[in-house]
Amino acid sequence: MADADGATGAPQEAQASGGEDRRVSTLELFFDLVFVFTLTQLTVLLTQDLSFAQAGRVLLIFVVLFWMYGAYAYLTNQVPPETNARRLPLVLGMSGFLTCALAIPGVFKDDGVAFGLGLLLVTVVHSALYALIHGRYVLSFALPNVAAALCVTAAGTVDGRAAEAWWLAAIVIQTATPVISGRITGRYTDINEPVTSRVGALDPAHFVERHGLLLIVAFGESVIAIGVGSGNLHLNLGLFGGVVLALALATALWWTYFIRDEAAAEAALRKVTGITRFQTTMRAYFYCFVPMLLGVAVLAAGVKKSIGHLPDHLPTAPAVALAGGVALFLAGNVAFRASLRIAPLGYRAAATVAALATALLGIHVDALAELFALVLVLVAMLLAEARWGECADTYAEAEEVNSA
Numbered sequence: 001m002a003d004a005d006g007a008t009g010a011p012q013e014a015q016a017s018g019g020e021d022r023r024v025s026t027l028e029l030f031f032d033l034v035f036v037f038t039l040t041q042l043t044v045l046l047t048q049d050l051s052f053a054q055a056g057r058v059l060l061i062f063v064v065l066f067w068m069y070g071a072y073a074y075l076t077n078q079v080p081p082e083t084n085a086r087r088l089p090l091v092l093g094m095s096g097f098l099t100c101a102l103a104i105p106g107v108f109k110d111d112g113v114a115f116g117l118g119l120l121l122v123t124v125v126h127s128a129l130y131a132l133i134h135g136r137y138v139l140s141f142a143l144p145n146v147a148a149a150l151c152v153t154a155a156g157t158v159d160g161r162a163a164e165a166w167w168l169a170a171i172v173i174q175t176a177t178p179v180i181s182g183r184i185t186g187r188y189t190d191i192n193e194p195v196t197s198r199v200g201a202l203d204p205a206h207f208v209e210r211h212g213l214l215l216i217v218a219f220g221e222s223v224i225a226i227g228v229g230s231g232n233l234h235l236n237l238g239l240f241g242g243v244v245l246a247l248a249l250a251t252a253l254w255w256t257y258f259i260r261d262e263a264a265a266e267a268a269l270r271k272v273t274g275i276t277r278f279q280t281t282m283r284a285y286f287y288c289f290v291p292m293l294l295g296v297a298v299l300a301a302g303v304k305k306s307i308g309h310l311p312d313h314l315p316t317a318p319a320v321a322l323a324g325g326v327a328l329f330l331a332g333n334v335a336f337r338a339s340l341r342i343a344p345l346g347y348r349a350a351a352t353v354a355a356l357a358t359a360l361l362g363i364h365v366d367a368l369a370e371l372f373a374l375v376l377v378l379v380a381m382l383l384a385e386a387r388w389g390e391c392a393d394t395y396a397e398a399e400e401v402n403s404a
Contacts (some may be wrong), residue, residue, distance in 0.1 A: 021205035024213055027081050027090060032210075034094045034101075035069050036217045038062075039297050041104040043221060046166050046301035050317035055298075057108060060167040062294055064152060065100060067174045068122050070286050071145065073210050075130050077202045089125050096121035108163060112156020120149040133198070140195045142183040144177040178282060182275065193274070200278030204269035211285050212262050218296045222250045225300035226307060233308055242310040245371040246303050252378035253296070253329055258334070261333070261342060268340040283339040291332030299325025306367040319362030319370060327356040344389050351381040 042058050072093065081087045099118030103111035127142035134140075148170040155166030181195040184280045226246045233239055265284065272280055302321030306314055314322075330352040334345055362370035 003195075022080060022203055025076075026205060026211050027079060027087055028076050028210060029213055031072065031076075031090065031094050031097075032214045032217055035097050036067075036214070036221065038065050038097060038101040038104060038219055039218055039293065040224075043099050043225070043297045043300045043304070045104065046321070047304050049306065050301065050321055057164070057388060058297070059294065060164065060171070061104060061107060062297075063150070063171055063290060064119070064167065064174070065097075065316055066286070066290060066293065067148075067171075068119065068126065068145070069097075071126050071141075072122075072248075073207065073285070074199055074202060075126055075320065076357065077206050077210070079132050082215050088315060089129055093122050093125035096125065107156070108159075112163065114155055114156070116149060116153025116156050119152055120146065123149045134195065136171075137184065137195050140181040141177050142396050144173050144180055147174040178278070182365070196278045197274040200274050200276070200281070202277065202281070204266050204277075205266075207281060207285070208266045208269065210264055211289065213251075215257060215289075216254070218293055219250055222253075222296055222300045222303060223247065225303040228304055230307055238310055239307075242307055242368055242371060245368070245375055246307060248375045249299075249326070249371060249378070253299075253326070254373060255293075255382060256330070256333060256348075256378065261337065264342045265336075265340050268342065280339065284336050288332050288336035288339055291328045292336065293305055293332075295325045295327070295329030295332060297325070301325070306362070306370075310367050310368045313364065314362040314367050314370070316359075316363055318367075319359045322362060322367075322370055323374065325361035326378070328353050330355060344385060347381050347384045347389070351377050 039062075042062055045054060045058055049052075072090075076090070079086060081090050096118045099121070100115050103115035103118060105111070107115045123142070123145045127138055127145065130142070131138040151166045151173065155163040155170075157168070178196055180317035181199070184195050185192050226243055230239065230243065269277060270278060298321050302318050302323075302325055305318035306322060309318075330348055334348045334352065337343070337345055337348070355374055358370050358373040358377065361373050
């Protein structure tokens with residue numbers, strides 16, 4: 001039941017503690033497939049121009065979009081799409097993301113306003129659905145999110161540095177939004193608590209699974225890049241070897257996250273509640289997931305540019321994209337583990353540096369050598385963790401007991 005201000009209790013926390021964990025619905029997975037199209041479009045941008053300036057623009061676009069994706073992950077965790085009255089607005093939000101994705105190739109040219117209006121639609125739908133829990137307190141994060149979308153729309157009316165400044169303003173507003181919500185106390189049923197505390201009353205199992213599914217769909221982009229990069233090339237022994245190595249690389253990245261990190265992350269989130277859980281999920285599943293997902297996009301661009309030139313010396317940009325994509329993913333994963341106190345970290349930190357160094361092989365030897373070295377780095381990292389990581393886990397658990 002809603003209270004006098006229109007806010008309701010948070011049923012999700014009760015479900016998480018008293019009943020079975022809710023699974024990600026097929027509509028949410030459908031939503032993620034649409035969102036990942038934006039990642040595909042960003043990969044296309046990078047493939048066309050593997051420059052630092054283009055990488056910076058891709059970062060601006062992705063951070064703004066992923067902020068709102070994360071907002072929907074919180075939303076559907078607490079307002080499950082279990083009725084048509086909730087499903088239809090969610091589909092409308094999907095259409096907003098699709099509009100943004102279609103506008104990405106021209107977002108800094110002629111399609112900036114279209115992108116901004118698509119983002120505005122995404123934001124308004126999110127705010128309307130979240131009002132079912134927060135009532136009028138939804139304005140504490142709805143208004144800043146709308147302001148950020150309007151900044152992006154304004155960026156579409158100008159060019160060059162002025163447009164980039166508007167994008168930066170949008171990111172600053174988004175970053176400040178949790179601070180604003182954290183300072184506003186709302187009355188939920190008979191309890192007064194900060195808005196961010198209520199947002200943090202989420203189901204860890206669903207939240208972790210949702211982001212894991214997003215990541216696995218993003219990995220699919222790197223597999224598609226293998227086929228696109230191969231094009232109409234004759235499938236000889238050399239190309240087959242390169243394709244197998246590229247697939248092994250994607251598999252090793254999958255192994256890096258999914259074999260242990262998902263379960264450990266869920267366990268870590270169950271140990272905290274309220275504002276602390278909200279802050280933890282923000283660090284792990286927004287700030288740390290940004291480099292992980294961008295790493296997959298950068299790697300996919302590198303695969304597209306190099307898979308057809310396996311026996312050749314690579315230009316600097318594709319070689320750095322291959323190595324940098326893996327290193328970016330690993331760096332984000334190290335930060336992810338650190339934020340959730342998942343040990344060990346050292347092997348992955350060392351692998352990050354080693355992965356980046358493999359770019360020299362692509363530049364001075366060939367693409368095949370770089371792919372082989374990247375797979376070797378990840379396999380060595382995973383074997384080292386399997387062999388010696390248990391000792392680090394035991395030490396971390398002992399430290400946790402001592403600190404308690």
